[in-house]
Amino acid sequence: MLPTVAIIGAGYGGAALAKELENDADVTLIDPRDSFVNVAGSLRALARPDWADNLFFPLDQILTRATLIRDKAVSVDPAGLTLSSGDRITADYVVLATGSTYPYPANPTSNATASALEDLRRTHKALDGAQRVLILGAGPVGLELAGETREIWPDKDITIIDPADELLPGFLPDVRRELHRQLDALGIKMMLGARLTAPPRTRPNELAIVTVHTTTSVEITVDIWFQAYGATISSDYLSDEKLTTRTARGEVPVTQRLNILGHDHVYAIGDITNLAEAKMAGYAGQHAAVVAENIKTQIAGGVPRATYEPLGYPMILLPLGTRAGVGQLPSPDGPTLAPTEMVSQYKGADLFTGRFAEQFGIEKHS
Secondary structure, three states, X not given: OOOEEEEEOOOHHHHHHHHHHOOOOEEEEEOOOOEEEOHHXXXXXXXXXXXXXXXXXXXXXXXXXXXXXXXXXXXEEOOEEEEOOOXXXXXXXXXXXXXXXXXXXXXXXXXXXXXXHXXXXXXXXXXXXXXXXXXXXXXXXXXXXXXXXXXXXXXXXXXXXXXXXXXXXXXXXXXXXXXXXXXXXXXXXXXXXXXXXXOOOOOOOOOOOEEEEEOOOOEEXXXXXXXXXXXXXXXXXXXXXXXXXXXXXXXXXXXXXXXXXXXXXXXXXXXXXXXXXXXXXXXXXXXXXXXXXXXXXXXXXXXXXXXXXXXXXOOEEEEOOOOOEEEEEEEOOEEEEEOHHHHHXXXXXXXXXXXXXXXXXXXXXX
C-alpha cells in the first residue's frame, strides 16, 4: 500500500509537487479551482483575450494518478486536515502550498475556468473602451499591466501612482535606470512618492470616468483604474493553531528542509513560508523540488537531506509586453542586469506557457 500525501493548494508549488509525487505515493491535491492557473500570464490574458486560454491547465489533465478534491482546507493538524465540506483527510505527509491572493485582474477570482475567462473578456472590453488608464501600484504587477496595455493600445494615456520614492527598491541601480528608460520610451507616466487623498469613487476594472486627487496636489481624470497592490498570504485555515503558529504576515516557520517546525512529515512551500525572499513563482517551484526529494527519501526509509537556502538578494524577470522589460539574475559575481532580449526570451515571449505545457504534458499554442 502506497504512503499517502495530501497537498493543499494547486498553485506553482503544489501542482508541480503533485505531478512529481503521484507515481511514488497516493497523492491527494486539494484546491477549489478546476485548473492550475499560470497567474504570470493574467495581465496578457486581460490585454489579449484570444491568448487567455493559455493561462489555464486543467487539473484533471495534469494529474494521471493523483486525486483532485475541489474544496478548501479549514483546519490542519499533524495527522491530516479538515475540509470546508466537513470531510476529514488523514495522510502520512501533508504539504501546505496555498500561496497568496492578489487583487483581480492579476489573479483570476473565479474557481471555474469558463467563468474566469468570461471575467477577463469583460474587463478587456472595459479597458478597450478607456482612453485614460490609472494603475495604483508600481510593483511588478502594475508595471507589467502597463506594459501589456501599451503593447496592445499604443495611444492610451497610462499613469502609474505609487507612494514609494523609487521603483524596485533593493535591486541594482542599473536595473532601475534601465526600467525608467524603457517606461519613458513607452510613454508610461510615473508618479512616485504620491498617493491618492481618497479612494476612487468608482469600482476598479470598470469603465467609468472618475477624477482623483493626489497628495502631490495633482488632479487626474481617468476612464478606468486598476489596483496593483495588496498581496495576502492564504493561511487562515491555520488560525486554530492545531499545527503551528503563524507570523504577523500569515506565514509559517519552516526548517531548511522546508518542514513545518516540529513536524518532520509536514512541509510548506511557496508564498506561505517565512523564508527571507520575495514571493515569486520561481521560488515555489524550487521549494517543490526540495520537498519532492525529501518525501521520496522518507518513503524509501531514508533520512531526508535536501535543503533550501534563499539566494540572499532579489532576482526578477519583469517583461513590459513581449519585447520590452528588465531583469536581475544571479551570476558568479552576484546579481547582474539581464539584457532585454533575455527577459523576452525566457519570460516575456510566452510568460512560461511553453514551460508548463511541457511540464504538465498539455499542448498549448502561445
